[in-house]
Amino acid sequence: MTVDADREATFKLQLEGFRLEDVPLKQLAEYIHLLSNLLGSPKTTHLTSVTTGSVRMPIAVSPEGLPAVLERMAMAMHEDGGAARAAYEALDSCLAANGGHGWIEDCFTGKKILSLPGVKNLASPLPAFWQDDTLQGRLVAIAYRISEDDFSGRIQNATGIEFFQCSEAVAKGLAPLYLQYLRLYGKARWQRRANGEWKLREFKADRAVVLKNDNLVSIREEIKKAGGFGIENPDDSFNELMDVRG
Template sequence: MARLTDYLCELVELLGHPDSVHFDSVTEGSACLNTHIDDSYYQHVVHRVREAGQNVGPKRAIKAYKRLASLMEEDRVDGILRTDDAQILQFPKVKSSAAPLVVIKQGSVQGRLYIVGGKDDTVPVRLEGANGETLLCEADTHLAEELGKLLFKHVRVHGKGEWQSRPHGGWRLKKMFIHSYEKLEKSNLKGTVDRIKRAGGMLWDDQEDPHATIHELRS
């Protein structure tokens, strides 16, 4: 369900005109998402979609197209957009490759907490990542009760996660069981620098050659 939501969110951005494009149904079979478009905006939507596939047009539509293509590549599926009698857009075909590697390890993720709920001893927890992706997590009832007080806040959670390799490098979190967390405080650059100064650290004025010191630290 969460993964389907990721697809629908990007599809909304790709099609545009949210007041005139309506979710209709899901056809049985290969997750065919059906939409109904008001007649007055039909050609606008078709034009927008075709342009996005050619990397032209509104930036939000292009970004949504690329995100949909990325989701399909990660899930190793193909996709098209079509009307009843014609194909509008073909997403890039997924190249045959080895199955993604899955590992279990301790890790951390952060994002905006927007769901804490459930009736079982293991409680579903959902975070929205920096790119709008859904981060699937779980927690015991005690920790979930504490997290519930931070709903719609930004948090960093730590725990044992199931991570899947991405086709072009990096890892995607599939699921994490949270062991601990911390609330993230919003701060501007000036406030952050002030806190660093108050915490102490290296005093550049005391260095004979600050530039040489920086070069040495970076090497």
């Protein structure tokens, strides 16, 4: 089945575990729908063909849509990738349910850029829940529009890079705060892992507060101005602490 064989492909979805002639048309349509959800840019992405044998779907992405598609796939690789990760997991679960697996590769380099383990990694996901929460760190990116309503961003903190999503209005407010240390307020979706640890799966920010970048000297001065720690003679603080220890 060929949709537009003349269009140059950017990426290719490769599905293994079954042959095209064995896949019902309804199931094939579901794969295409889930792939579209994953890429997230229906106006700039186009299926060029579906080949016989194992299922191969070359996808053409227009130059103006490529950054957003790459951002979606980058988010899909991370457990806190929000809607992009959810779309990835939906496609992978569908593959698993049908006994397949696959990957998305770059047609220009031939490199696999997103793996879909499918049936190879079949496991029942643990439940997740939403709660009011905060995300804190240095704002290192306000990226691309990843859906009609959302933009993506990234916060760097002690644990690494955390993805978040926000509205266009919030994104505009965050743009001047690039590389500053922030506390984002919003909704977080957490999921418990099999080993008992909690993992942030998605964060939707609705406002931000700039954190003070105080050093120890300025903090010490503020404490002194506020009356110190209640020690009348700071020079004798060591002896007072020793008395407390007994």
